[in-house]
Amino acid sequence: MARGKYEYWLTPDGLLLLEAWARDGLTDEQIAHNLNITPSTYYEWKRKYLEISEAIKRGKEVVDILVENALLKRALGYSFNEDKYVTVPLDQAEYFEKLDEYMNKYKFEHPDATDSELMLVREQFPKTKTVLVERKVKDVAPDTTAQIFWLKNRKPHIWRDKQNVELSGEVKGANPYAGLTTDELKKLIRDG
Numbered sequence: 001m002a003r004g005k006y007e008y009w010l011t012p013d014g015l016l017l018l019e020a021w022a023r024d025g026l027t028d029e030q031i032a033h034n035l036n037i038t039p040s041t042y043y044e045w046k047r048k049y050l051e052i053s054e055a056i057k058r059g060k061e062v063v064d065i066l067v068e069n070a071l072l073k074r075a076l077g078y079s080f081n082e083d084k085y086v087t088v089p090l091d092q093a094e095y096f097e098k099l100d101e102y103m104n105k106y107k108f109e110h111p112d113a114t115d116s117e118l119m120l121v122r123e124q125f126p127k128t129k130t131v132l133v134e135r136k137v138k139d140v141a142p143d144t145t146a147q148i149f150w151l152k153n154r155k156p157h158i159w160r161d162k163q164n165v166e167l168s169g170e171v172k173g174a175n176p177y178a179g180l181t182t183d184e185l186k187k188l189i190r191d192g
Contacts, residue, residue, distance in 0.1 A: 006045055006052075009035065015055040022059025031056070075150050077142035084134040090127055099125050 008014045021031050032042035046053040090098065099122065106121055107113065113121075151159040177185060 006049065009045070010049060010051055015051055018052060019055040019059035022056045023062050024059075025063055028056075071146055071150060074140075074143045075146035077140055079137055079139050082136045082138050083132055084136075085130045086133050087128045087130050090129050094129075095127060 009018060018031065021034060026034070028042060029039050032039045035042060037045075046056065102125055103118070103122060107118070110117075148159075152161075177188075180188075
C-alpha cells in the first residue's frame with residue numbers, strides 16, 4: 001500500500017484503518033505519521049474529504065464513550081466475580097464422548113486427513129478439563145477522586161473550586177474620615 005496517497009484512504013479498508021487508529025487513541029499527529037504525511041496535509045485531508053474526517057471522528061467517539069463509562073463505573077463503585085478454576089482429569093466415559101465429538105467434527109472439516117494425521121489429532125486431544133471451584137463477589141468502593149473529576153466537569157457551575165458570588169445593594173459602614181478635606185487628611189498623616 002502506498003502511504004501518503006489520499007485515494008487509498010478513501011477506500012473502505014483505508015477508512016477502517018483510520019477509524020481503528022483513532023479508536024486506539026492515536027493523536028492526530030501520530031495518525032499523520034502513520035499516513036506518512038505532514039500534520040498540515042493531514043488536517044487538509046480532514047477538511048477536504050468528509051469520509052476521512054467522519055472515520056476519525058467515529059473512532060474517537062468510541063474511545064471517549066469507553067473512557068466515560070469506565071470513569072463513571074469507578075466513581076460509583078462496582079462488583080465483579082473473582083473465579084477460581086482447577087484442572088481435573090476427565091473420567092473415561094466423558095473423555096471418549098468428547099473425543100468422538102471432536103474427531104467427527106475434525107473429519108468433517110478435514111475430509112482429506114490421513115489416518116496418521118487423525119491419530120496425531122487423537123493423541124493431542126486433552127484428557128483434562130477446567131472446572132470452576134469457587135466464585136467470590138468482590139466489591140470495588142466508589143472512588144472520590146473520580147467523583148470529584150466527574151462532577152467538576154459535568155456540573156462546573158455547582159462543583160468548581162472557585163465560586164463567583166455576586167452581592168447586590170450597598171455596603172455601609174462608618175467612615176471616620178468622611179467629610180474631611182484633602183488638606184485635613186494630609187495633616188492627619190503628617191501628625192500621625
